[in-house]
Amino acid sequence: MLKVDNLHVAYDGIQALRGVRLEVPRGSLVALIGANGAGKSTLLRAIAGLLQPRAGRIEFEGRAIQGRPAHRIAREGLVLVPEGRRMFPNLTVEENLKMGGFARSEADVRRAEVEVLELFPRLRERRRQLGGTLSGGEQQMLALGRALMARPRLLMIDEPSLGLAPKIVLQVFDALRRIHAGGLTLLLIEQNARLALQNSDHAYVLETGEIALEGPSRSLIEDPRVREAYLGA
Amino acid sequence: MDLILQQLINLLSLGSLYALVAIGYTLVYGVLRLINFAHGDVLMLGAYLALFLLTGMHLSPVPLPWPLAFAGAVALTALAGVALERVAYRPLRSAPRLSLLITAIGASLFLENFGIVAFGGRPLAFPDVGNLDRVVQLGALSVPILSLWIPGVTALTLGVTFWIVYRSKVGMAMRAISRDRETAQLMGVDTNRVISLTFGLGSALAAVGGIMWSLKFAQVNPLMGVLPGIKAFVAAVLGGIGSVAGAALGGFLLGGLEVLFVAFLPDWSGYRDALAFFILIAILLLRPTGIMGEELPE
Numbered sequence: 001m002l003k004v005d006n007l008h009v010a011y012d013g014i015q016a017l018r019g020v021r022l023e024v025p026r027g028s029l030v031a032l033i034g035a036n037g038a039g040k041s042t043l044l045r046a047i048a049g050l051l052q053p054r055a056g057r058i059e060f061e062g063r064a065i066q067g068r069p070a071h072r073i074a075r076e077g078l079v080l081v082p083e084g085r086r087m088f089p090n091l092t093v094e095e096n097l098k099m100g101g102f103a104r105s106e107a108d109v110r111r112a113e114v115e116v117l118e119l120f121p122r123l124r125e126r127r128r129q130l131g132g133t134l135s136g137g138e139q140q141m142l143a144l145g146r147a148l149m150a151r152p153r154l155l156m157i158d159e160p161s162l163g164l165a166p167k168i169v170l171q172v173f174d175a176l177r178r179i180h181a182g183g184l185t186l187l188l189i190e191q192n193a194r195l196a197l198q199n200s201d202h203a204y205v206l207e208t209g210e211i212a213l214e215g216p217s218r219s220l221i222e223d224p225r226v227r228e229a230y231l232g233a
Numbered sequence: 234m235d236l237i238l239q240q241l242i243n244l245l246s247l248g249s250l251y252a253l254v255a256i257g258y259t260l261v262y263g264v265l266r267l268i269n270f271a272h273g274d275v276l277m278l279g280a281y282l283a284l285f286l287l288t289g290m291h292l293s294p295v296p297l298p299w300p301l302a303f304a305g306a307v308a309l310t311a312l313a314g315v316a317l318e319r320v321a322y323r324p325l326r327s328a329p330r331l332s333l334l335i336t337a338i339g340a341s342l343f344l345e346n347f348g349i350v351a352f353g354g355r356p357l358a359f360p361d362v363g364n365l366d367r368v369v370q371l372g373a374l375s376v377p378i379l380s381l382w383i384p385g386v387t388a389l390t391l392g393v394t395f396w397i398v399y400r401s402k403v404g405m406a407m408r409a410i411s412r413d414r415e416t417a418q419l420m421g422v423d424t425n426r427v428i429s430l431t432f433g434l435g436s437a438l439a440a441v442g443g444i445m446w447s448l449k450f451a452q453v454n455p456l457m458g459v460l461p462g463i464k465a466f467v468a469a470v471l472g473g474i475g476s477v478a479g480a481a482l483g484g485f486l487l488g489g490l491e492v493l494f495v496a497f498l499p500d501w502s503g504y505r506d507a508l509a510f511f512i513l514i515a516i517l518l519l520r521p522t523g524i525m526g527e528e529l530p531e
Contacts, residue, residue, distance in 0.1 A: 069418070069423075080419050082416060086413055088409045091405065
């Protein structure tokens with residue numbers, strides 16, 4: 001569904017990605033793990049159109065999308081939940097959700113809102129509140145819900161566990177599993193490698209801008225290199 | 234009592250003009266984090282366009298009836314605002330903010346001098362339309378109808394603007410962009426288009442203000458936008474730059490302070506324009522975010 005080939009990205013004079021190759025098949029949940037500064041966010045930002053690649057190819061559903069403006073890529077159904085949640089603090093929860101469905105028809109938005117509020121009942125209670133007044137966990141729910149409003153076909157999520165209490169992290173991953181079970185293809189970045197590998201089908205390990213390892217998550221979790229570098233065992 | 238009523242009417246009509254123009258500053262600041270110093274000159278452009286359409290000079294082969302002329306001028310000024318952003322500001326979208334600010338000052342100087350060259354430096358008379366200088370009796374007060382028209386038109390215009398900003402989809406996008414342009418793009422928002430629309434809306438409001446200003450003072454000149462522009466900027470800062478409701482409030486507040494200043498210190502009335510600058514300095518020292526401005530994290 002998504003194919004990244006030989007992707008090179010540089011910004012602020014730093015070569016952040018060198019020849020990254022990655023594939024996300026339809027219906028899969030793919031995780032991308034790696035240390036801070038390995039280039040994980042850069043990769044997702046380049047796919048989403050926020051960074052222009054220097055070279056390489058990004059293909060979504062058979063069409064090359066590199067170099068297209070970010071809003072067009074989002075409209076194609078390839079949606080990024082950015083790092084740090086980034087909800088609009090000056091908009092109400094309901095308006096935040098509506099922003100997610102900005103490019104969709106009124107009817108689509110209404111239908112998606114029902115589904116999202118079913119998935120995250122907390123958001124229903126907080127509908128009229130400003131986004132900025134939500135707790136960290138609720139904000140992550142809102143960021144996910146907002147992205148789902150766009151009716152994505154592939155959802156990319158950058159560090160959903162960042163800054164959240166362990167209990168909340170489990171709730172977020174529970175929600176991700178349910179979203180995935182509903183048929184949505186996911187590409188996930190996660191600092192917590194154990195959590196990422198336990199919850200994904202396939203995983204890539206990014207090291208200083210290059211894919212160092214890849215494979216089924218089940219086998220990566222047993223891989224001595226991964227265990228030593230990322231699982232602390 | 235009559236004195237108070239009289240001053241209240243003065244306040245409403247002056248405050249209205251400041252409020253309309255102040256909203257343009259605040260809208261543009263919201264989406265671009267830019268003080269559009271050319272905004273006052275856009276007001277001037279709106280006034281001249283209205284005059285030309287009204288009298289059949291330059292733009293229109295025949296004099297147009299005033300409702301048509303004014304509507305046409307507002308629409309053309311909106312387009313001019315969109316063009317200004319496209320030509321002067323968009324190429325600098327990723328440049329440092331100081332470059333953008335300097336460009337805005339340049340755009341302002343350009344428009345003023347363009348006005349002098351194209352329209353002539355001498356003031357032109359702005360005709361009275363629809364007998365707006367007719368005087369009505371309100372109790373013991375004689376009030377020119379225009380002084381009632383201005384707050385009326387302003388209330389209507391503000392109503393529409395508030396609806397656009399706080400209730401419509403594009404207004405929601407404007408507010409979203411004001412906090413996080415990048416994330417708005419990720420939601421499928423064409424931010425360039427929303428920024429264009431914002432300039433269009435702000436410039437249309439400036440044109441409405443410019444037309445009413447011209448009716449009030451019965452003349453136009455190429456530098457007529459300078460002082461209202463600066464004062465409306467002060468009003469926007471006073472209300473809290475970035476907040477639309479704040480800009481409207483700041484406009485009426487500044488208008489009120491000016492009217493009171495002249496009413497109670499008639500000997501000092503020559504300093505009425507200095508008052509705005511004094512207020513600006515005071516706000517920047519005491520409360521830079523203004524009355525309704527939000528604290529921004531950066």
